[in-house]
Amino acid sequence: MMIKLIFFKELQQLIIDKKYIFSFFLIIILMVSNTFICKVNYKKEVENFDYINAERVKKIETPTGIMPELMKVFTGKALEKNTFSDVLFVEQKIVANPTKLSTISSNINKLPNGLSFDFFREKFPQYYKSINEYYPQMTPMDWTNIQLYFIGFLCIIFSYNAFSGEKELGTLKLMLVTRISRSHIILGKFFSILFAICIPFILGVIISIVLIGVFPEINLSLVDYSKILISLIISLLFLSLNIFLGFFISLLSTKSSSSLILGVLCWIILLVVLPSISWIFGMNTVKIQNLPEYNRIVEHRINEEVKKNKNYSFEWNSSWKDNLPNKEVKKRVEGTDMIDKIYNETLRDYRTRIFNQVNKSISFSKVSPYYVFRFCNEKISNTGIYNIQDHYDQSMQYTGIFRNYMIRSDANDKESYHLIWNESWATPSFCSQKEFNVYEMPRFNYQSPSISKLVKSISIDFLILFLWCIALFSATFILFVNYDVR
Amino acid sequence: MSTFKTLLLHEIIQQIKTLKFILLVVVSVVLSIVIGYLNINNYVDRHENYLEEVRKAEDAKHEFRVYSEFNVPIFNPPNPLSIFAKGFDEKADYRYDIAIAKLPIPQSISVGNNPLMVIFNDMDIVQMIAVIFSLWILFITVDAIVSEKENSTLKIIFANRVNRLEFFFAKYIGALIPLSLALLLSFILVLILVVLNSSFQTEALFFVKVFILFLYSIVFLSFFILLGLMISTLSKSSAGAVAFSLFTWLVITFLYPNTISYLIDSQTDIQSEDVLMKKIEEDEKQLIIDAVKWESANSPKEGTNFWSSRGGGFERPYFPGYILGSRSTMEFYLKYLAEITPRYLESQNRTIEKHISYENMKLRQAELLKKFTFYLPNYLFISGCELIATTDRKNEFDNFWTEVRMFRSTVMEYLKNKNAFGYRFFTVLPVSEFRDETPYIDNIESFEYENTKTRIPIDDSPVFVYHNKIGTPVQLIVLILCNIALFIFGVNIFRKQSLII
Numbered sequence: 011m012m013i014k015l016i017f018f019k020e021l022q023q024l025i026i027d028k029k030y031i032f033s034f035f036l037i038i039i040l041m042v043s044n045t046f047i048c049k050v051n052y053k054k055e056v057e058n059f060d061y062i063n064a065e066r067v068k069k070i071e072t073p074t075g076i077m078p079e080l081m082k083v084f085t086g087k088a089l090e091k092n093t094f095s096d097v098l099f100v101e102q103k104i105v106a107n108p109t110k111l112s113t114i115s116s117n118i119n120k121l122p123n124g125l126s127f128d129f130f131r132e133k134f135p136q137y138y139k140s141i142n143e144y145y146p147q148m149t150p151m152d153w154t155n156i157q158l159y160f161i162g163f164l165c166i167i168f169s170y171n172a173f174s175g176e177k178e179l180g181t182l183k184l185m186l187v188t189r190i191s192r193s194h195i196i197l198g199k200f201f202s203i204l205f206a207i208c209i210p211f212i213l214g215v216i217i218s219i220v221l222i223g224v225f226p227e228i229n230l231s232l233v234d235y236s237k238i239l240i241s242l243i244i245s246l247l248f249l250s251l252n253i254f255l256g257f258f259i260s261l262l263s264t265k266s267s268s269s270l271i272l273g274v275l276c277w278i279i280l281l282v283v284l285p286s287i288s289w290i291f292g293m294n295t296v297k298i299q300n301l302p303e304y305n306r307i308v309e310h311r312i313n314e315e316v317k318k319n320k321n322y323s324f325e326w327n328s329s330w331k332d333n334l335p336n337k338e339v340k341k342r343v344e345g346t347d348m349i350d351k352i353y354n355e356t357l358r359d360y361r362t363r364i365f366n367q368v369n370k371s372i373s374f375s376k377v378s379p380y381y382v383f384r385f386c387n388e389k390i391s392n393t394g395i396y397n398i399q400d401h402y403d404q405s406m407q408y409t410g411i412f413r414n415y416m417i418r419s420d421a422n423d424k425e426s427y428h429l430i431w432n433e434s435w436a437t438p439s440f441c442s443q444k445e446f447n448v449y450e451m452p453r454f455n456y457q458s459p460s461i462s463k464l465v466k467s468i469s470i471d472f473l474i475l476f477l478w479c480i481a482l483f484s485a486t487f488i489l490f491v492n493y494d495v496r
Numbered sequence: 497m498s499t500f501k502t503l504l505l506h507e508i509i510q511q512i513k514t515l516k517f518i519l520l521v522v523v524s525v526v527l528s529i530v531i532g533y534l535n536i537n538n539y540v541d542r543h544e545n546y547l548e549e550v551r552k553a554e555d556a557k558h559e560f561r562v563y564s565e566f567n568v569p570i571f572n573p574p575n576p577l578s579i580f581a582k583g584f585d586e587k588a589d590y591r592y593d594i595a596i597a598k599l600p601i602p603q604s605i606s607v608g609n610n611p612l613m614v615i616f617n618d619m620d621i622v623q624m625i626a627v628i629f630s631l632w633i634l635f636i637t638v639d640a641i642v643s644e645k646e647n648s649t650l651k652i653i654f655a656n657r658v659n660r661l662e663f664f665f666a667k668y669i670g671a672l673i674p675l676s677l678a679l680l681l682s683f684i685l686v687l688i689l690v691v692l693n694s695s696f697q698t699e700a701l702f703f704v705k706v707f708i709l710f711l712y713s714i715v716f717l718s719f720f721i722l723l724g725l726m727i728s729t730l731s732k733s734s735a736g737a738v739a740f741s742l743f744t745w746l747v748i749t750f751l752y753p754n755t756i757s758y759l760i761d762s763q764t765d766i767q768s769e770d771v772l773m774k775k776i777e778e779d780e781k782q783l784i785i786d787a788v789k790w791e792s793a794n795s796p797k798e799g800t801n802f803w804s805s806r807g808g809g810f811e812r813p814y815f816p817g818y819i820l821g822s823r824s825t826m827e828f829y830l831k832y833l834a835e836i837t838p839r840y841l842e843s844q845n846r847t848i849e850k851h852i853s854y855e856n857m858k859l860r861q862a863e864l865l866k867k868f869t870f871y872l873p874n875y876l877f878i879s880g881c882e883l884i885a886t887t888d889r890k891n892e893f894d895n896f897w898t899e900v901r902m903f904r905s906t907v908m909e910y911l912k913n914k915n916a917f918g919y920r921f922f923t924v925l926p927v928s929e930f931r932d933e934t935p936y937i938d939n940i941e942s943f944e945y946e947n948t949k950t951r952i953p954i955d956d957s958p959v960f961v962y963h964n965k966i967g968t969p970v971q972l973i974v975l976i977l978c979n980i981a982l983f984i985f986g987v988n989i990f991r992k993q994s995l996i997i
Contacts, residue, residue: 029739029743040751040755043755043759044758047758047759047762050762050763051762054762054765058768062770065770075777076777076781076784076785079781079784079785080784080785080788083785083788083789083792118614118615119761120614121611121612121614121615122611122612135611135612137769138768138770139768140765140766140767140768140769141769142766142858142861142862143584143587143858144584144858144859144861144862144889144893145757145761145858145861145862145865146757146865147614147617148753148754148757148758148761149750149754150754150758151751151754151755151758155754159746159750159751160746160751163742163746167739167742171735175735266734266735267639267643267734267735267738268515270735270738270739270742271516271635271738274631274635274738274742275519278628278631282617282627282628283523283527283628285616285617286527286531286616286617286618286619287530289613289616289618290530290534293610293613298610300541300545364610364611364612365612367610367612367613368610368612368613368615371613371616372615375616394615395612395615398612
């Protein structure tokens with residue numbers, strides 16, 4: 011009952027405050043404009059995705075580039091379809107799927123969003139989008155950043171003088187003269203601020219969802235709505251954490267202006283300072299080789315292998331063409347296979363390291379609950395580094411499926427000598443020359459994480475945020491119990 | 497005057513004694529050391545990589561046997577001032593090939609930074625000042641006047657016939673001096689780290705520019721001191737003043753610039769590089785077809801043609817390093833150089849134009865953002881520092897690429913004067929040695945002319961020299977004017993304010 015009284019009293023005071031009224035409209039404006047921007051970005055992503063996929067199918071199906079034109083000039087015949095051996099050397103691109111839930115957490119534009127490969131080799135992470143290096147790295151105003159940079163900060167603004175302010179005015183001791191317990195005071199104030207902050211935020215979410223429903227480009231499924239709901243629960247935890255942080259700071263000092271300064275200092279440290287420093291530990295824990303070193307490693311390994319195994323042959327004899335394969339051809343095949351294997355292994359090692367480095371940095375940055383919240387939302391919306399990593403893993407699996415399919419297709423051709431190696435001018439003589447049917451080829455279909463997998467992956471983050479709330483609430487309560495209200 | 501001195505001394509001592517100031521010093525020391533250390537290591541890595549690339553290019557330069565191998569790449573050296581103001585320096589770690597068959601298109605030689613680490617904001621010293629110092633200074637100054645009103649000390653001070661202008665000025669200078677000392681400490685710590693790093697080669701100009709950056713930082717911080725004093729004058733309570741200043745800082749530092757850049761990015765369309773490369777390919781296709789047709793029609797009677805002499809393969813007209821063959825093959829190549837090479841060079845010019853047009857598209861987007869953010873103090877400060885450090889976009893990209901293209905024209909003239917487009921373009925064999933029959937050579941290296949180690953004489957080739965140009969510091973002038981305007985405005989408001997709440 012007393013909680014209710016305190017709740018309504020605090021809420022009333024908060025709602026009539028000019029700061030709150032201004033913030034209310036600003037939050038809704040930011041969230042709604044974010045939705046429009048996300049719609050435009052989603053449309054661009056879809057166009058880019060469809061274009062790259064169409065180009066990929068076209069490249070596999072029909073000869074592209076200068077080759078068909080030149081064949082027309084020399085032979086008078088137009089090359090209509092690629093053969094099996096042509097497809098071995100086609101560079102295929104896989105680009106990350108467009109993200110419907112980028113309203114929750116947007117992709118950072120400067121992250122690579124794809125990879126390329128052919129039958130023999132994989133490549134470094136690629137950028138299949140327009141990147142403007144003259145444009146500053148911006149912080150997208152998605153729901154996560156609106157909460158981090160604005161709403162979370164507002165929670166501290168509305169809670170920093172919850173106790174020190176009341177003490178200055180002399181109302182705190184009056185409140186405690188009644189039989190109200192200290193925990194009820196804390197909870198009453200907490201729920202009032204949380205409710206007041208949640209009204210514009212949830213209103214912004216509802217308006218955004220309605221707008222998304224109106225846009226024909228974005229089609230949200232039940233799974234997407236579930237993810238939005240999970241994100242809202244995490245947001246509630248995050249906002250609660252900020253409110254308790256404000257309370258805790260309010261109880262550390264007797265002057266409200268000192269409380270505010272401490273509150274802002276905490277906000278800066280948790281949002282800017284700690285994460286800016288923490289990624290350094292990740293960089294120092296996991297070393298990655300730079301590009302020149304990478305090339306040197308590959309060269310060194312190849313030379314070592316060639317010294318060890320003198321059976322490899324790198325001499326080409328034009329008489330081998332259109333004739334049966336002999337021992338020398340097979341030695342050449344083994345040699346080029348060895349080189350491709352080393353390239354791919356070194357690249358995979360590089361890729362593993364870059365992901366390890368960034369994951370370590372993320373782990374260190376989670377010292378700040380703000381970054382726990384940030385990366386949790388990235389997992390929910392399937393954007394950012396988690397999306398890149400998941401996409402990469404699935405793409406790598408697909409390259410294996412594609413290779414196996416090609417080997418099986420070649421094995422089924424009785425006219426083939428079944429020798430496939432990374433030399434486009436020689437291999438066609440020794441492998442299948444049948445016309446390639448791109449529609450029989452296995453396709454890459456990215457599977458976004460299921461709800462159960464998502465819940466599992468964010469459970470630790472949820473627990474961390476929850477523990478922060480408990481810890482701050484407990485600290486607030488203990489401080490308040492010992493607080494001198496005179 | 498003595499009143500002013502008393503007030504000033506009092507203010508300085510009060511500032512230094514506050515917890516806020518001590519916290520500022522502690523945070524700035526920690527951040528300066530960490531940021532300075534990281535940025536110095538990053539610069540040293542990049543510089544070592546640059547020196548390695550230059551050395552390799554210099555070594556390769558003396559090994560060219562024919563003019564078709566001629567390639568004197570230019571590298572954009574890392575700027576030591578990027579420790580303070582990164583700007584576009586790291587993005588401009590490029591190599592530009594100056595060769596006949598290659599375009600001087602920037603190719604990254606970036607030292608393997610993890611491309612995924614863009615998820616973290618890495619700061620330089622200037623950004624640390626723009627974000628952390630600016631906020632903290634607002635906090636320190638924002639209750640300077642209103643707290644005196646709250647404590648009723650203001651009316652006591654003015655009961656002593658203190659001039660309002662003197663009082664305001666004392667508050668301003670009383671905050672500026674300690675804060676400048678804190679800032680100076682940050683700069684000194686970074687310079688100590690620079691000097692202690694043995695791989696770092698500095699010259700006197702570096703320290704002069706650092707000093708100018710320091711002075712510019714003071715102008716920037718002065719803006720926030722005056723802003724804080726103005727808010728303090730207008731506010732009725734300390735808490736209200738702090739809250740309002742915080743909100744103002746949040747809007748001008750984060751909300752407005754990020755919202756605007758997010759909006760502009762979504763509303764402007766930059767085509768991807770794939771589309772550009774496709775356009776270039778289409779343009780070159782016809783040239784390649786014409787070249788191949790010409791070759792088929794003009795190839796020597798014994799059947800040696802462009803394809804078989806290169807081992808086959810349909811590729812764009814790229815000249816072999818050195819070709820050995822019969823007199824008719826040699827004459828075929830000389831004819832090729834006279835008829836097809838000029839067309840190829842024209843096609844390259846068109847490709848460069850397409851690249852420039854693509855770059856201009858990107859620049860237009862950046863310029864649009866600049867229009868909306870130019871008058872923000874943080875933007876004025878950061879872009880002004882980049883200008884002083886010459887890590888701004890114009891120096892790192894526009895001017896550099898313009899100079900590179902002009903240098904390429906100079907090199908082409910030099911090569912023409914050297915008669916590079918004669919037989920020495922593709923073979924070490926003098927014309928008198930051209931044979932009547934095609935020798936079949938399995939191993940080119942064993943042929944006697946290849947073992948003479950004949951090199952083309954290019955020791956007198958033009959040398960590329962680029963001097964960074966410091967642009968007109970419009971940002972500095974605007975910031976100084978903003979300071980003056982804020983000061984005048986602040987004083988006028990203070991003069992009309994009541995001394996009690």
